[in-house]
Amino acid sequence: MKYNFNEIEAKWQKYWAENQTFKVENPALGEAEGNSNKPKYYVLDMFPYPSGAGLHVGHPLGYIASDIYARYKRHQGFNVLHPQGYDSFGLPAEQYAIQTGQHPAITTAENIKTYRRQLDQIGFSFDWSREVRTSDPSYYKWTQWIFIQLFNSWYNKNTDKAEDISELIKTFSSEGNRHVNAVCDDNIESFSAEDWNAFDSIKQQQILLQYRLTYLAETEVNWCPALGTVLANDEIVNGVSERGGHPVVRKKMTQWSMRISAYAERLLQGLDTIDWTDSLKESQRNWIGKSVGASVTFPILSFPAGEEKAGTKRPGYMTGGNNSHLLLSHAKEMRANPTLAEAALWEQLRNKNLDAKFRQQHLIGDFIVDFVCLDKKLIVEVDGKIHETQVEEDAKRTEILENDFYKVIRFKNEEVLGNIEGVLEKIKKELSQRESIKSNSELSESHLSEQIPPSGVRGIEVFTTRPDTIFGVSFMTLAPEHDLVTQITTLEQKAEVDAYILATAKRSERDRMADVKTISGAFTGAYAEHPFTKAPIPIWIGDYVLAGYGTGAVMSVPCGDERDYAFAKHFNIPIPNIFDGVDISKEAFADKANTKMANSDFLNGMNYKKATKRVIYELEQMGQGEGKTNYRLRDAVFSRQRYWGEPFPVYYMNGMPQMIEAEHLPIKLPEVEKYLPTETGEPPLGNAKKWYWLQYGNKGEIVSKEEFENSSPSGRLGGALELNTMPGWAGSSWYFNRYMDANNNSEFASKEALNYWQDVDLYIGGSEHATGHLLYSRFWQKFLFDKGVVPVDEFAKKLINQGMILGTSAIVYRLEYEPNLNNLDNLNDDSQAESEKFSLMVKPIFISKSQYERLNVLGVYELKKYLNENYEKEIRKGLNDFMNKENSHFSIDEIYHVNKFTEIHADVSFVNASDELDTEAFKNWRPDFKGAQFIREEGETFKVKREVEKMSKRWFNVVNPDNICEQYGADSLRLYEMFLGPLEQYKPWNTAGITGVHSFLKKLWKLYHQGENRNFYVTSTPPSEGLGEALKTLHKTIKKVQEDIENFSFNTSVSTFMIAVNELTAQKCTNKEILEPLLILISPYAPHIAEELWNQLGHSESISTVAFPIFDASHLVESSKNYPISFNGKMRFIMELPLDMSKDAIEAAVMSHEKTQEQLQGRKPKKVIVVPGKIVNIVG
């Protein structure tokens, strides 16, 4: 009986499918199976995107590893969940649809069919009854559901978790937002409960949107014009799109965003609780980018330093020592406790009775004014009794404010209370006389305003990780895009600054990235004040400061920061040294650990840690700074202008997004005629005429877009439809939970299932998802955990990144030669065309690797000479064919010249294990190779050059698993993929090597089939004397294989099997006691052959259900040891000695050995080291 792997594999694959061998039950549902007593184990692969190209041998690597582990865990008595599915929304199907009109669902279904066939033939033990497809409405129903949950949640920093938005609304209406500590948009205005309750519904919705975990915002996004969509940061590589390499530009768009930044700290902390690779954790840490430091506010000096000295600085204005935080909270307090008159006037002003927007108790500079219309710069003060005692101060205050172009009008309490109509009339009159500053550009460009910072600006806030170096600040740098730049720049510097801003804006992101070394910047002419020394600090702008990080401004400490140092050197800015005993004449000193402060006032002598703490304390006392932690992690844009993705369960009323209630889900993707954006620039969904959306309360009805949008709000939904779809990572961010209860129609997954399976025990997939899928999934898991949907807040305990399998390309060298057209008088004048014709007609000449290496060192002249001497016949034949002549009268070197060699990738299937090219197959490969000639060294075969490259159609090095399974079988494929090397490593595929594992399987087969006819022959005599060696082999193997699987060292267990089979063959072992457990060891790796032999051994149950053999150390006990005897650490010979021999006896035995004497050559050893059971070392 021969090892007929094709037959065996087909037989068992059919058996497993028919018997649902790998179907796993949730205990609550399958108590009868007895699974409830078994511990659970969840082994997961990253599900594939089913591309049109199908699988190549690199794809199943991780699946094979996880399958081995899953099968092993079943042998160990675990209830193993090992599912598979498809990440089936994605760009390629859509692009194919755009080109061909084929619906992506059809393409996707076809691709999935191919994938399934390919996966099945490798013999995976997946439970296909739990398959998920992200593009299936029954699945994306729940993706939409999660989106709604996110919309209805906000992040409470006090409880450090996501909470329901209804809680927030309750708080707003009972106490406003003053005490709400949430992760939300910047610049949220503060409001009271009364304010909130007075807001109209739209205003309330706008405010809530600033708190929701998924929110709509005008964001600057990465727009890819070629793909017609936005891309996430991790979808961009080197400034171009990851898919297709198209350029990407920044663009402002209204998009859905996910407030992942709320989870930055928990995502970081969570890394310590999971067993993922260090490099992957490191990537995520970098991506989150936590930095701890301080935020510091530098007041802006109103006049340049020189004028300040002249004594023109105004009193009370923007000097250091004031506390904006205190003033702000004071203003809030005053707002909350208005006087009667103030309240009465505010009631009138807020209702826009005067057609102008007023603010109450607003901070202007250092002053809190009662009411202000910022647009018209009109201040209205209501004075009580107290003002009678401070007329002078008030006058000064008015003067200062009026210098800032404010107009101040004052009313007495009595006036307001007695004649409010008259007061309003006066205000109205003033308003009408003042021009709106928005429409008056002259004003803001006037000389004076250039010198005087506008009101409301108190200082520049910076973020620094080195607050300890604050005494080293010698300038400040703002990003060119910083809001303050135009406001603070002096007239003299305006031209220079404007020119610089323009130049920076022109440079693309890529240019800026490529050109890091060039230092550029401009001085604004303005100065800030140092918080401690009160010295004026020049304010510069420079493009090394990024608008998008921190506050877009830095305090520059040239002595302690490389970039600040370079900038200071370049512009001749002083570089004060604040480090004790450090020379900064050549470079900045950025070594935190060895910092000792000097020239730093109260910090002198302190180290980094102490100084930092002290500075932050001092700044907090002054109200000019505080300890702060910054994260690089940005909120994730969640809208895509694509067709083939999840539709949002969203419509708009009055411009505000509304969720469609969960009971109406799924919102199915509508049909479109064209998959391109509409003529008006809407996303492809704008083309949809009919929607599988609903009539209110009447689920599932098809409604036309017009019908939907024009319907009356009472009967139908009414409002505009959301036309964007969700990004690719939406569906993949929670699929691992769905597998736990994949066919549940009423829930995301049942509580019982979620509680039983908890999380993924082992997750295997590529490291390319480090900052995409793996971060987003952790984010959603934490969110779902907060909401009580899932029981754990990390979804995968252990994660392994499988390395990539690379291709081994085969390269031949093509000799390029051309006619010497000047000499070929019978040719046409059009030499260009002739040359092209020639190169088409001429027979190509290919050169072998060794010949190429030989020829390539010769010069062109030598090469030509060599070719003429050795290959004149071949070349002349090519030329003659071209010229249609028998014999040209020219000598060979008069009519052609050699150009160069070009590398041609040959299909790897034409090359054998010895790198020899099948020249016939190669000639038939492409029509222009038909008459190819091959040059090789005499007596040599034609060998190709090998090169390891990524597997790609382009390089003709793609190997299809279908062919491998047909030729060698799935078991060979599985073993070989594991045998190639460590799972995590990148390694080249070379089909030639598979013969090794294939012949191993044949040898294994032979162990069970003896004699001439190879009949099944296994003896079942009880273990006898002769079984000792075989038992030793078996138990050695059990031990090693078990260790290897648990350490994911699958490559070494394959060689262990080889050793075992080689040994057992040599021992002529035919005993069932040995051969039966051996099969169980091998079955996770080569399940088909194991199942077949197991069956032949007389078992009726599948081998996958039996228990793993137990290692028994007693079989490995030895009585003697081959001691390596080394001299000065070098092993010289081996001596067999009993293991129970004492140290002294060993030494004596070794010393008396003749080889020892030989080595020593009469010298006396200085020392003899004896480690019993290990080694003897003699030091001479």
Next chain:
RNA sequence: GCUCAAGUGGCGGAAUUGGUAGACGCGCUGGAUUCAAAAUCCAGUUCUUUCGGGAGUGUGGGUUCGAUUCCCACCUUGAGUACCA
């Protein structure tokens, strides 16, 4: 630049609580079998050598009786990230 990973025969790779470097396989060489080829089997295969031996795990140092393994410095390759204050 920074972070992480890794450097061992012709090739993939094995060996770490420090103890026989090169397991296992490919390829290669020789032999058996065969009309022949494939397949199969046997022997050899780190380099060097005067056949005694000697050298050897990216380079240079160190610790140790003993280092592929630990420490320091450097070089190279791959991956990620990039003016992150």
